[in-house]
Amino acid sequence: MVFSSAILDTYMSNVQSSKIVAYASLFFAAIGVVKYVGFGLKLTNLFLQLYILSGKNLKKYGAGKGAWALITGASDGIGKEFSLQLAKKGFNVVLVSRTESKLVDLSSEINRKYKVETKILPFDFAENKSSDYAALAALIEPLDVTVLINNVGQSHSIPVPFIEVDDTELTNIIAVNDIATLKVTKLVIPKLIAKKMGLILTMGSFGGLFPTPYLSVYSGSKAFLQHWSTALAAELKPNGIDVELVLSYLVTSAMSKIRKSSTLIPNPKMFVASTLSSIGLQRGAQGRTATSTPYWSHAIFQFFVESTVGIWSGIVSNQNLQMHIAIRKRALKKADREKKGL
Template identity: 60%
Template sequence: MAALDHVPQPAVLGLAAIGAGYALFKFGSFVRLLLSLFVLPGASLSKFGDKGSWAVITGASDGIGKEYALQLARKGFNVVLVSRTESKLRSLAAEIEATHKVQTRIHAMDFAANNDADFTALSQLIADLDVAILINNVGFSHSIPVPFLQTPADEMRDIININCLGTLKATRAVAPKLVARRRGLVLTMASFGGVMPTPLLATYSGSKAFLQHWSTALGAELAPAGVTVQLVQSYLVTSAMSKIRRASATIPTPKAFVKAALSKIGRSGGAQGVAYTSTPFWSHGIMHWAIGSFVGIMNGVTLKFNRDMHESIRKRALRKAEREGKKVA
């Protein structure tokens, strides 16, 4: 306190007011977080299209993409299923038609090939459909955590082709139909890897950061046309990509995650201050809010945590490959 004896009283009061204002702002932000995650509903899917209209889902054959297809079909949307493996698409289409009594169309394509003819064929497939929703779910990551300088060239190429170019071209194929009807939803799956740089997943992390800026800009462009754009941020989910099978409070199943995502359209969750973005699953939202609120502290802590975690994962993967006689990068 002695140090403050020489500070003019108005300055002390001013600093106290700034501190109190900051604390009040953070408290209000936390209350907003809780309301967004646990109380306030998102926009109804009927805002974007009536029952019987169509949803296009990329990466639809497994995991989160499959769950988006199932839950949208359950809500009465017909679905266009887009993914690489035709047999999986046919099986899922048959399941959806039998269970939910809606129509399906399938389009088998390899996003890694970056073949313009595939996207032209997708445009032709949906030409006569009333498309209301596009789910950009297709994604690809490194086979195991790997330093950038050791990342195989084909793996880098596939990540960029699938995560970036595939998402852009699918949106170019579908979004004009949403603009023409003056309503619709473009929902794109992102990742915490794009929120915080992730050592040993550098190319994947960069591709997801790209989607954040692209999607936010697209949201501003399409809003005057009545089209809602939302980037959905997530931490880990049980899936083939994450290689995690057991769900927990911080790692939900695809079913739980997609339920949260579809029920919180238009709500920021933990992504406060980032336009056209949501972190809808409750534990992911709290983590994202903490990262954004204490960025000066969390940047260094999270960077080190990410590096240490993925170095450990890489060591285990290399030991397993050695036991099995496999060669990895």
Template identity: 60%
Template sequence: MACTLTTILAGVGGLYLLAKVVSYARALLSLFVLSGTSLRKFGRKGSWAIVTGASDGIGKEYAIQLAQKGFNIVLISRTQSKLEALAQEIQTKYAGSAIQTKILTMDFTKNLDEDYSKLKALVDGLDVAVLVNNVGKSHEMPVPFILTPKQELNDIIAVNCIGTLRVTQIVAPGMAQRGRGLILTMGSFGGLLPTPLLATYSGSKAFLQQWSTALGAELKPHGVQVELVISYLVTSAMSKIRRPSLAIPNPRNFVKTTLAKIGRSGGAQGIAYTSTPYWSHGLMHWALSTFVGTMNHVALGQNKAMHESIRKRALKKQEREAKKAL
């Protein structure tokens, strides 16, 4: 009897280990070997891509690299001058390809019906092949939820959640009618790992995970591919990190990898309609999910301690700057 039980336990353990080995192998193939779906599947050259939060960082790179691949670009952001400069840069850089651009100045924190009406009027009749839901907002610094300014809380939800939903609801019907399209929505490790002191931002990104996965199942029969793109830190104004490293790519390299790995899950093994495409982020995601877990007290405690430290440094910096201003 004891021998039988030992054999059963050994068999179960062996199957568990084999499953992890297979998962790791799939992650490595996805991150380093296999190429993604060609963007041509979603629209011919000369069709349109829409990028929100397009004036800086990751959004700007999406716009430039999609134009390089032959898509006309609709640029949406809140700063008119930056949009005009980027549109001119794209048209000059790809003049030989006759790339067209359209711009829409829009502050997503305001959630104005008239802005969304303008967007609908702008894109109606366009063959939109790609939508990049990139616009996003985080906290100015890590802050306990009970101390979060009301306006900051409202702005994060208006930008990350409501803005993404409303833009997608304008664009997705045309894609479904044409039977093709790609919707990329920027996720975050903040949505993967509950993040104390960034509770509202973390919750907004977790919402996008659930919404995007559900939307993927709804739109798949209509030929529209939905993908939530999870990232760790990228050098940007939002992250306040300027120097790239192995774990923190610059926007150019991150976007290049993302567009090359469409349809590949990377480190997000087993999560439908989700990808963690950048190699170091993908390995981190796989390891966290496999060995640590993302919702337990260990991960939560480490995340809390890290953001408490960041908050202390930010408050000290504020104090120094206030003294200098006197």
């Protein structure tokens, strides 16, 4: 009798453990299915959004009907292209950046090419002067502003270890990238709420998406914009206002110091065209609400890294570190050659 009860016990415990194994297998299989279905959906979405679907029509924000777009950092690079392409689509434009002569030239170019109005305001955001913000508030007060492009940005002059970042550079990066973006947005939001519609695009960067050693202050300042902009998007959605953070890898410009475009590095014209035609589509920023990585090669690059090693992986961080150490060495050598007049 004792013998048969022992067999029964062993049998029951085998049944129990095989049940546990079965449930565990089912559980892990379910996780696998969810993961692979999720990946499949994101991949499908990426390609639909890159090659089939179109973004929101800018007419929704009053293009061609007297509405105004305000662009910061408007006189050069990506901001200049936003100004030109928004004017071409029928928006009157408020152009804000440091150098008055560049703003005057751009304003004349826009007036010559397109039948829209322009206003300019020379404004150094690094100075963070309340009188400048008051001047901007007064300038836009009578205007029907429905689109804000928070484009202005400053990076480190060359890659630099955080401990050696010059204090003025540190303060300027935060004042230009973060404080200016927040303050200008605060001036514009009441107008959009009153209209129950509008668009706020803010330029993020892969430098903020990936923690970037040797560009640490710039990287942090752009990462800040990701959370702020996404939070703002949720707050303003009930008011009919679209808020989007725009992510980008390198684009040819004075800031990137790259002149020649390539598959991975578009020029500002190509980059802005892809941005304005994909409002509301995440493209490469799959899974990130109110965020878009509009340019096709940047989108595929981001999707690949996020789906494999991940943005926060040590591999990516170390790769980034080595790359920026090499860029710093080259920049220091170049500065040395220039100093010697070679």
